[in-house]
Amino acid sequence: MDYSKLKVPNHVAIIVDGNGRWATEKGKSRSEGHKQGFLNLKKLTAYIFSKNIKYISVYLFSTENFKRSKGEVSFIMSLLTDQLNEILNFCHEEKIKAVFSGRKEHLAKKVLEAMQKIEEETKNYDDKIFNICFNYGGHAEIIDATKKIVEDVQNGKLNIDTLDEQTYNKYLYQNLPPVDLMIRTSGEQRLSNFMLWQNSYAEFYFPKTYFPDFDEQQFDKAIIEYTKRDRRFGGIDYENQNN
Numbered sequence: 001m002d003y004s005k006l007k008v009p010n011h012v013a014i015i016v017d018g019n020g021r022w023a024t025e026k027g028k029s030r031s032e033g034h035k036q037g038f039l040n041l042k043k044l045t046a047y048i049f050s051k052n053i054k055y056i057s058v059y060l061f062s063t064e065n066f067k068r069s070k071g072e073v074s075f076i077m078s079l080l081t082d083q084l085n086e087i088l089n090f091c092h093e094e095k096i097k098a099v100f101s102g103r104k105e106h107l108a109k110k111v112l113e114a115m116q117k118i119e120e121e122t123k124n125y126d127d128k129i130f131n132i133c134f135n136y137g138g139h140a141e142i143i144d145a146t147k148k149i150v151e152d153v154q155n156g157k158l159n160i161d162t163l164d165e166q167t168y169n170k171y172l173y174q175n176l177p178p179v180d181l182m183i184r185t186s187g188e189q190r191l192s193n194f195m196l197w198q199n200s201y202a203e204f205y206f207p208k209t210y211f212p213d214f215d216e217q218q219f220d221k222a223i224i225e226y227t228k229r230d231r232r233f234g235g236i237d238y239e240n241q242n243n
C-alpha cells in the first residue's frame with residue numbers, strides 16, 4: 001500500500017501474541033509457533049520501517065512469562081540467542097538502531113553480551129529505532145526508573161522540584177517518544193503490562209489474527225484504521241463542533 005499521503009504514526013508498538021494458538025490449531029508444537037513468530041517479525045519490521053515510521057517497539061517476553069513451563073521458557077531463550085546474530089545483520093542491512101528494554105536478571109550472560117554488542121554496533125543509526133522488549137514489564141520499568149531517580153536525588157544529581165514528565169521519561173529503559181499506535185494480535189484486548197507509561201495516549205488496535213499470520217496487508221489495515229481515529233489528547237476540536 002502507498003503510505004505517502006497518509007499521516008503515519010511516529011511510534012508503533014506491537015504485542016506479539018498468539019504464537020502458541022497459531023501452532024496448536026495447526027497441530028504443531030508451541031515452539032513452532034514461536035519460530036514462525038520470529039520469522040514474521042523480521043519481515044514485518046522491515047515493512048513498517050520502509051513506510052517512514054521511525055520507532056517500533058515489540059513485546060517478545062514479559063517478566064510474567066517466566067510462569068510458563070521450563071521447556072517453553074528455555075525454548076524462547078534459545079530462540080532469541082540463536083536470532084541475536086540475525087538481528088545484528090538485519091539491523092546493519094536496514095540501518096536500524098536496536099535497543100533492548102527489560103530487566104537483565106534471569107538472562108544468560110551470553111544473551112546479555114550479544115544484546116550489548118547489538119546496541120553498541122548499531123548506536124549510530126538514527127533514522128529507524130527498534131526497541132525490543134524482552135524480560136520486560138511495565139511495572140518493573142516504572143519501579144526501576146523510580147529507583148534511579150531516588151538515587152540521583154540522594155546524590156544531588158537531580159533536584160526533585162525539576163522532576164516532570166520529560167525528565168521521568170529519561171529514566172525509563174529508553175528515552176522514547178510516546179506510542180501512537182499499539183497493536184496486539186490474537187484478539188486479546190489487554191496490555192499485559194506493556195509500556196504503561198508510553199501507551200498513555202496511544203490508539204489501540206486489536207486484530208484477531210495470530211501474530212505469525214499478521215502480514216503486510218494486515219498492517220495496512222491497522223494504519224487505515226489509525227488514520228480514521230480522532231486523537232484529541234484531552235482537548236476539543238472547536239472548529240468541528242456545532243455549538
Ligand code: IPE
Nearest residue numbers: 016017018019020021060061
Ligand atoms: C506470544 O505468543 C509470545 C509470548 C508471549 C512469549 P503466546 O506464546 O502468548 O501465544 P498464545 O497467546 O499462547 O497463543
Ligand code: IPE
Nearest residue numbers: 015016017059060061062192
Ligand atoms: C503478553 O502476552 C506478553 C508478550 C507478548 C511478550 P501473554 O500471552 O503472556 O499475555 P496474557 O497472559 O495473555 O495476558
Ligand code: MG
Nearest residue numbers: 017018019020
Ligand atoms: Mg499469549
